[in-house]
Amino acid sequence: MTADPVPATQANGSQVEHAIDCQSLTYSWVVGTDPVLIDVDLQLVKGDRCLLLGANGAGKSTLLRILAGKKLTQTRCCKILGQDVFMKPPGGVVYLGTEWSTNPVVRSDIVVSHFLDSVGGYRHKERRDRLLQILDVDLDWRMHQISDGERRRVQLCMGLMGDWDVLLLDEVTVDLDVLVRADLIEFLVSESETRGATIVYATHIFDGLKNFPTKICHMQVGSTPRGMVPWPPADVPSDKLDLFTLALGWLREDKVLRKDKEESKGRIRGPKTDTKDRVTFYQKYDYAH
Numbered sequence: 001m002t003a004d005p006v007p008a009t010q011a012n013g014s015q016v017e018h019a020i021d022c023q024s025l026t027y028s029w030v031v032g033t034d035p036v037l038i039d040v041d042l043q044l045v046k047g048d049r050c051l052l053l054g055a056n057g058a059g060k061s062t063l064l065r066i067l068a069g070k071k072l073t074q075t076r077c078c079k080i081l082g083q084d085v086f087m088k089p090p091g092g093v094v095y096l097g098t099e100w101s102t103n104p105v106v107r108s109d110i111v112v113s114h115f116l117d118s119v120g121g122y123r124h125k126e127r128r129d130r131l132l133q134i135l136d137v138d139l140d141w142r143m144h145q146i147s148d149g150e151r152r153r154v155q156l157c158m159g160l161m162g163d164w165d166v167l168l169l170d171e172v173t174v175d176l177d178v179l180v181r182a183d184l185i186e187f188l189v190s191e192s193e194t195r196g197a198t199i200v201y202a203t204h205i206f207d208g209l210k211n212f213p214t215k216i217c218h219m220q221v222g223s224t225p226r227g228m229v230p231w232p233p234a235d236v237p238s239d240k241l242d243l244f245t246l247a248l249g250w251l252r253e254d255k256v257l258r259k260d261k262e263e264s265k266g267r268i269r270g271p272k273t274d275t276k277d278r279v280t281f282y283q284k285y286d287y288a289h
């Protein structure tokens with residue numbers, strides 16, 4: 001049993017009210033195996049918009065799923081709006097991930113207006129109608145006859161039409177066309193600026209995002225060594241801000257680190273040509289033909 005996380009303190013001695021407060025989170029998918037998250041810290045105040053940036057397999061989705069209360073962790077170190085995300089999940093937290101669109105229910109013959117009503121759309125008519133416009137959704141679409149991007153737009157409308165305070169977005173904008181994506185980003189910025197909504201957004205696509213984040217969290221092979229990096233950086237003029245170049249530099253660093261880490265455990269990616277008794281796929285293919 002570990003102690004509760006320590007609340008941060010401001011310069012004047014008062015405690016900061018965190019919207020998300022995750023400290024020293026370590027997590028293994030299978031107990032007793034190597035952790036995929038090691039001492040992860042993620043602390044955001046209301047109104048923050050955090051870009052979660054890292055290589056494939058770095059642990060972004062795992063972290064977002066834990067924050068969404070979908071995974072039981074051995075230590076109690078994640079709070080949202082002051083409440084333990086698993087033991088006492090707070091209201092107002094929306095998690096949107098890619099797995100939703102593979103659910104057979106959302107690919108069945110159901111009209112979008114019925115679908116949205118079935119998840120409470122009639123209770124949030126004003127916001128639902130605003131989102132229908134931003135996301136350019138046709139209420140007469142049938143869920144089994146629409147494209148992946150159109151289905152994603154319905155998912156976003158469904159997720160965002162209620163009263164949410166914290167939004168956890170896991171790469172769900174990847175199949176949106178650029179116009180819908182740009183309008184959605186603008187909507188999210190206005191939600192955080194006007195009513196203090198807090199957003200964590202994991203993505204590999206940085207187009208049109210340079211004015212989105214207030215903080216960047218670099219997830220490096222399961223850790224967060226840089227903490228919360230303020231964005232935009234004070235010393236860089238706005239025409240020189242470049243998320244893509246920043247990400248590329250960090251991911252090159254991560255690749256070396258991950259390789260060293262894996263090699264120290266005897267794991268090597270790529271073709272297996274390093275041992276005497278092991279033949280590669282191509283060698284096997286040659287023998288067989």
Ligand SMILES: Nc1ncnc2c1ncn2[C@@H]1O[C@H](COP(=O)(O)OP(=O)(O)OP(=O)(O)O)[C@@H](O)[C@H]1O
Pocket residue numbers: 029030036054055056057058059060061062063
């Ligand atoms: N169900 C699972 N069981 C065991 N290990 C898993 C499981 N899901 C993910 N992992 C492992 O956890 C690590 C982190 O995966 P995660 O999906 O969080 O990465 P990610 O940063 O979101 O990657 P991507 O950018 O590819 O979405 C990976 O090494 C992955 O192999």
